[in-house]
Amino acid sequence: MESKLQVYNSLSGKKEKFKAINAPNVGMYVCGPTVYSEVHLGNCRTFISFDMIFRYLTFIGYKVRYVRNITDAGHLENDADEGEDKISKKARLTELEPMEIVQKYTLDFHHVLALFNNLPPSIEPTATGHIVEQIGLTEQILKDGLAYESNGSVYFDVAAYNKKFEGAYGELSGRKVEDLLSNTRTLEGQSEKRDPADFALWKKASPMHIMRWKSPWSDGFPGWHLECSVMSSKYLGDQFDIHGGGMDLKFPHHECEIAQNKARDGKKPVNYWLHTNMLTLNGQRMSKSTGNTLLPGELFTGDNDKLSKSFTPMVVRFFMLQAHYRSSLDFSSDALEAAEKGFNKLMEALVVLESIEPSKATIGMDLNSWILKLHGAMDDDFNTPILIANLFEGVKFINGIKYGDFTITASDLKLMKSTLDGLVFQVLGLKHEGENSKSGNDEMVNDLMQIILDSRLRARQTKDFASADRIRDLLSDLNITVKDGKMGAEWEVN
RNA sequence: GGUCUCGUGGCCGAGUGGCUCAGGCAUCGGUCUGCAAAACCGAGUACAGCGGUUCGAAUCCGCUCGAGACCUCCA
Numbered sequence: 001m002e003s004k005l006q007v008y009n010s011l012s013g014k015k016e017k018f019k020a021i022n023a024p025n026v027g028m029y030v031c032g033p034t035v036y037s038e039v040h041l042g043n044c045r046t047f048i049s050f051d052m053i054f055r056y057l058t059f060i061g062y063k064v065r066y067v068r069n070i071t072d073a074g075h076l077e078n079d080a081d082e083g084e085d086k087i088s089k090k091a092r093l094t095e096l097e098p099m100e101i102v103q104k105y106t107l108d109f110h111h112v113l114a115l116f117n118n119l120p121p122s123i124e125p126t127a128t129g130h131i132v133e134q135i136g137l138t139e140q141i142l143k144d145g146l147a148y149e150s151n152g153s154v155y156f157d158v159a160a161y162n163k164k165f166e167g168a169y170g171e172l173s174g175r176k177v178e179d180l181l182s183n184t185r186t187l188e189g190q191s192e193k194r195d196p197a198d199f200a201l202w203k204k205a206s207p208m209h210i211m212r213w214k215s216p217w218s219d220g221f222p223g224w225h226l227e228c229s230v231m232s233s234k235y236l237g238d239q240f241d242i243h244g245g246g247m248d249l250k251f252p253h254h255e256c257e258i259a260q261n262k263a264r265d266g267k268k269p270v271n272y273w274l275h276t277n278m279l280t281l282n283g284q285r286m287s288k289s290t291g292n293t294l295l296p297g298e299l300f301t302g303d304n305d306k307l308s309k310s311f312t313p314m315v316v317r318f319f320m321l322q323a324h325y326r327s328s329l330d331f332s333s334d335a336l337e338a339a340e341k342g343f344n345k346l347m348e349a350l351v352v353l354e355s356i357e358p359s360k361a362t363i364g365m366d367l368n369s370w371i372l373k374l375h376g377a378m379d380d381d382f383n384t385p386i387l388i389a390n391l392f393e394g395v396k397f398i399n400g401i402k403y404g405d406f407t408i409t410a411s412d413l414k415l416m417k418s419t420l421d422g423l424v425f426q427v428l429g430l431k432h433e434g435e436n437s438k439s440g441n442d443e444m445v446n447d448l449m450q451i452i453l454d455s456r457l458r459a460r461q462t463k464d465f466a467s468a469d470r471i472r473d474l475l476s477d478l479n480i481t482v483k484d485g486k487m488g489a490e491w492e493v494n
Numbered sequence: 495g496g497u498c499u500c501g502u503g504g505c506c507g508a509g510u511g512g513c514u515c516a517g518g519c520a521u522c523g524g525u526c527u528g529c530a531a532a533a534c535c536g537a538g539u540a541c542a543g544c545g546g547u548u549c550g551a552a553u554c555c556g557c558u559c560g561a562g563a564c565c566u567c568c569a
Contacts, residue, residue: 034567043569047569049569085567173564175497175565249569250563250564251564251565327508328500328563329507332505335507337519338505338506342518348533389508390516399533400533
């Protein structure tokens with residue numbers, strides 16, 4: 001299939017025409033969260049950005065397998081021998097089982113993303129579920145001479161890799177190993193490594209370390225970067241289309257992933273690397289250590305000292321989509337309030353559109369060129385700010401029809417409705433929020449409706465249409481309309 | 495210190511050699527309304543500073559200032 005989509009590839013530093021390896025199938029892997037604390041808004045921005053990308057790829061006809069991992073084995077705190085992973089550290093402090101921590105924050109993560117109307121990924125694999133594969137890859141790299149064992153731990157040999165692949169380490173981040181050497185800080189426990197640039201594939205666990213697995217080298221745990229190499233290739237193949245994540249993962253995480261995959265089979269693992277930019281709060285990077293941080297819950301309830309009022313998930317989503325995913329974005333009351341008004345204006349226009357009566361001619365807008373501009377914006381590296389700007393042209397037209405200044409034919413009205421439905425709801429993933437959506441009651445209604453719609457979806461999937469239709473009819477009696485769409489069912493109160 | 499990115503009007507935020515250089519919010523004027531809100535119409539204000547390239551630069555180059563990211567877990 002042919003698409004006009006261009007994406008900015010971090011690997012080349014340029015916008016490139018998107019060409020899927022096995023069109024119409026697309027494989028996309030996004031680095032997920034480490035589930036040792038509540039997901040914060042910076043994380044949310046990344047996952048909302050990739051949700052939009054997933055939605056758009058699907059919208060233009062690709063069949064996307066979207067894999068996003070859950071890091072439940074933790075990452076090392078630091079490079080030192082004494083390093084322990086974040087999950088077991090937290091578990092010890094709170095005297096919980098590590099998997100209890102994992103469960104709690106995984107549920108929190110899913111809950112928050114659902115509030116933001118993110119679609120679930122196709123596969124959400126966990127690091128602890130792929131220890132066998134990680135040991136396997138470590139064994140293979142070791143056998144090929146690109147890693148070495150040292151005191152029960154296994155390290156990736158960057159120098160050997162660079163020799164074999166002609167200085168490939170640094171191809172993504174633009175770093176040179178020589179620079180790294182001269183700038184690496186002196187850390188404790190570096191003695192096991194032959195070279196400071198080397199990184200762990202397997203770490204021997206200290207006696208205090210709770211999370212541990214048996215391996216040929218020691219009782220220990222996998223290195224920082226191994227899970228993504230293993231899980232992406234397991235579910236998407238040795239070479240796949242898109243790998244994404246936050247910019248802060250570019251180095252060392254993604255660089256090491258590439259090295260591990262190349263060490264395995266010599267192939268370029270990923271065609272397009274996409275990186276989302278950071279979110280700041282009142283001009284400063286969000287950081288737990290400085291207290292300049294905001295959790296989604298604090299934002300929705302207004303229970304925080306950073307912003308003047310509360311904001312709904314859809315307002316925040318809209319706000320984030322008003323900036324390009326590769327630009328940094330600052331969170332502030334003024335900016336969010338402006339976004340809130342804009343979002344309501346857009347949503348109200350869409351309600352107005354439903355009640356518009358067609359005329360004999362379309363006057364006031366060149367619908368076809370408008371639609372081309374809308375799609376053109378998205379095809380240009382998912383430029384949602386331009387898309388939204390152009391959507392407001394549609395808002396002016398809709399309000400103009402309502403006001404009697406413009407008219408629209410029945411077929412154009414249909415076209416406009418389907419266009420807006422597709423781009424606003426399916427691609428941007430926005431949805432209507434009731435007047436009182438901030439109250440607990442409404443949230444409960446939303447959750448209940450999700451359960452009901454999910455039951456109906458399951459009935460439809462098993463071709464139990466009688467049950468599915470019964471659910472729809474009963475909802476209809478309550479003046480609730482169910483709307484089945486490509487991206488799932490939606491509902492609204494008439 | 496090294497690598498890199500960025501600096502757009504009152505706020506947020508696109509664009510990136512010329513074609514009156516988006517859009518949202520705010521402000522001002524008008525229409526509408528019993529009033530208000532909403533909606534609609536209209537208006538203004540900008541490209542950090544200095545220098546250079548060019549017929550022409552917000553857009554390219556250099557320098558200065560300022561901000562941020564990565565170099566260590568981090569979306």
